Amino acid sequence: MSSTKIFLKSSDDKTFEIDETAARASETLKNIIDGGCLDGVIPLPNVSSNILPKVIEYCKKHGGDNGSSKKIANGGVDKDKEILPDYDEEEDKREKVRVDELKKWEEEYMDFDQQVLYDLMLAANYLHIKGLLDLTVEKAASMIRGRTPDQIRENFNINSDFTPEEEEEMILIEDEWDDEWAFD
Amino acid sequence: MGCCGEDDDDFFKQLISNPNHHDCSSGSTQNLISTPQNLQNPSMDVDVISPMNSNFSALSCRDTLRAIFECLPVTDLARAACVCRFWNSVASDREIQTKAFMSPWKLKDVIGNPSSGSFWRDNSLGRFAISHHILRRDTVASLAVKYSVQLMDIKRLNNMMSDHGIYSRERLLIPLSIPDILCNRTCYVEFDSYAKREVAVLYLEGGPDGKLSSLMNRTSTKRSNRRVIDSLKRSMRVDDVTAEYYLSISNGDPRAALAEFSEDLSWEQRTILS
Numbered sequence: 196m197s198s199t200k201i202f203l204k205s206s207d208d209k210t211f212e213i214d215e216t217a218a219r220a221s222e223t224l225k226n227i228i229d230g231g232c233l234d235g236v237i238p239l240p241n242v243s244s245n246i247l248p249k250v251i252e253y254c255k256k257h258g259g260d261n262g263s264s265k266k267i268a269n270g271g272v273d274k275d276k277e278i279l280p281d282y283d284e285e286e287d288k289r290e291k292v293r294v295d296e297l298k299k300w301e302e303e304y305m306d307f308d309q310q311v312l313y314d315l316m317l318a319a320n321y322l323h324i325k326g327l328l329d330l331t332v333e334k335a336a337s338m339i340r341g342r343t344p345d346q347i348r349e350n351f352n353i354n355s356d357f358t359p360e361e362e363e364e365m366i367l368i369e370d371e372w373d374d375e376w377a378f379d
Numbered sequence: 380m381g382c383c384g385e386d387d388d389d390f391f392k393q394l395i396s397n398p399n400h401h402d403c404s405s406g407s408t409q410n411l412i413s414t415p416q417n418l419q420n421p422s423m424d425v426d427v428i429s430p431m432n433s434n435f436s437a438l439s440c441r442d443t444l445r446a447i448f449e450c451l452p453v454t455d456l457a458r459a460a461c462v463c464r465f466w467n468s469v470a471s472d473r474e475i476q477t478k479a480f481m482s483p484w485k486l487k488d489v490i491g492n493p494s495s496g497s498f499w500r501d502n503s504l505g506r507f508a509i510s511h512h513i514l515r516r517d518t519v520a521s522l523a524v525k526y527s528v529q530l531m532d533i534k535r536l537n538n539m540m541s542d543h544g545i546y547s548r549e550r551l552l553i554p555l556s557i558p559d560i561l562c563n564r565t566c567y568v569e570f571d572s573y574a575k576r577e578v579a580v581l582y583l584e585g586g587p588d589g590k591l592s593s594l595m596n597r598t599s600t601k602r603s604n605r606r607v608i609d610s611l612k613r614s615m616r617v618d619d620v621t622a623e624y625y626l627s628i629s630n631g632d633p634r635a636a637l638a639e640f641s642e643d644l645s646w647e648q649r650t651i652l653s
Contacts, residue, residue, distance in 0.1 A: 316443050328446060336450035344461035351438055356464050365461055 201228070202236040203251070205244040210236060213251050220254040222323030241321050246314045249307075253327050256300060305334060444469050453479045457500040471496060484561035491568035493577050498568065507561060507579045508536060508552035508571075513545055528556045537573045552578060607633050615640050 199215040201224070218224040227237055242250065307315075312331055319327035338350050348355060357365070438444055448456060448470055456479050460470035469475070476499040477489050483502065493499070498506075511522060519542045523530040532554045533539070545551060552574055555561070566579040611622040611633055617640075629635035 313438065313443075316446075317440060320440070320443050320446070328443075332443070332446040333450055335447045339447070339451060339459055340455050342455075342458065344458050347459060347462050351462075353438070353463050353466075355462070357467075 203242075203247060204236050204238045205242055205247045206240050207244050209244040209247075211244075211247050211251055213254060217251070217254040220257045220324055220326070221250075222325075224322060239322075242318045243314065246311070246318050249311065249315055250318050250322065250324070250327070253304065253324065256297075256304075257324075257326055301330060305330060439465060441469060445472070445475065448475050449478060451479060452483065453500055453502050484558055485563060486561050486566060487563050488565040489568060489579060490565060493568050494570070498577055504555050504558055507555050507566065507581060508574075509555065509560070510580045510582050511551050511553050512584075513548060513550055517545065518542065519545060519551075522551060522553060526553045526556065528554050537571075538575060539573075548573065552580070555581075604631075607631075611636060 201213050201215050201218050203211045203213060203218075203224075205211065215228060218228065224237065239247065312334060316328065316331040316335065319325075319331060339347055342350065344355075347353070355362075444466070448459060451459060453476075456470050456476065460467045476496070480499045480502045481487075481489060484507075509526065511517075511526075519530055519533055519539070523533055533551060534542075536552050536554050537548075539545070552571055561581065564581055566581050568577055569580045570577050571580070608619065608622045608626060611626060612619060614637065615622060615625070622636075625636040625640045626633065629639055
């Protein structure tokens with residue numbers, strides 16, 4: 196089964212190859228495969244050719260195309276192992292190393308500019324790849340945390356579209372908020 | 380100003396310096412359509428995933444923006460709401476706000492609507508309190524020991540001037556000493572008339588018995604009313620209906636009722652004499 200290849204077509208008509216097991220990391224692709232709607236190439240009109248290889252790279256890492264990552268995908272099996280008396284400590288150590296390795300890989304994988312981040316986020320959302328969505332969303336959230344609205348706007352290149360009245364109102368709310376703090 | 384005073388100043392300065400910027404790229408559909416990249420792909424929907432208008436696409440998609448906001452603590456969520464209209468609409472969503480409010484304490488649920496959305500912006504431990512229904516032998520000191528909190532903190536939270544008179548209240552709010560108590564619990568947003576503010580109240584024994592207590596109140600007031608009428612009847616030496624009449628014209632004040640009654644009595648005597 197793992198040898199089955201699936202072809203994905205990007206929005207700009209470029210075709211990419213992916214193993215079926217890797218493709219199953221995506222809920223959307225999994226449904227297409229299981230639904231039997233597969234006839235050669237799956238068109239992905241919402242994902243461009245510069246993002247799709249990145250998505251495929253993630254799927255390959257997490258789609259369970261090698262034995263060890265299957266285990267992480269199937270948490271139940273792992274837990275059973277812990278209950279068994281002949282539980283292998285070596286196995287546990289190897290698992291830890293693998294998780295660390297995966298973290299390192301993710302760190303390297305996530306090293307790209309903002310543009311790619313947002314496109315990847317949308318692609319992950321569209322293809323329902325939860326792990327990838329969590330990764331990208333977390334990175335975007337880290338760009339908001341601890342920053343003022345002004346800094347956030349600068350970060351994300353957004354202009355305020357509030358009317359002067361609304362700004363006035365916001366200042367009032369802000370004051371109320373400060374008052375509350377003063378009482379606490 | 381609060382602890383983020385300087386930040387706010389910057390924020391407002393910026394607001395004041397360019398108040399005519401109404402061209403927020405995220406959220407406004409017209410803008411998305413008019414971007415050049417988008418014109419190259421006219422077949423695409425506006426909120427569809429595509430390599431379009433710079434980095435705004437993901438930030439103007441409600442789903443992904445929600446996912447981002449769900450990773451934020453309350454203060455950052457409140458700031459994100461000040462960025463632009465679209466962000467404001469997503470960040471002001473009740474579900475996101477309550478989620479952020481509950482997440483650091485692992486609360487199960489928050490029930491009730493605060494009077495202002497600003498309630499959700501502060502989820503410090505001071506927002507929470509345990510509702511303690513006052514029992515016969517309770518004293519402020521005993522409650523302080525029972526819940527292992529400072530006596531002064533109980534008094535401060537409930538605006539108590541003295542240790543006495545806790546029996547005139549139905550309940551006291553107990554400040555939280557251990558945040559773990561909140562884990563997997565449900566809180567009720569209530570305005571406490573003694574604390575004079577909205578508090579996320581935790582009931583350790585069951586839920587809030589609002590209906591029950593008001594019912595008990597009614598029966599108890601009925602009973603106390605009966606007692607007042609009885610004593611009035613005795614001191615005036617009149618029947619039920621007369622006592623009730625005088626009590627009603629003096630708005631339930633037995634002293635005023637008695638004064639009214641004696642005035643009438645003396646008037647009667649005067650008219651008989653003359």
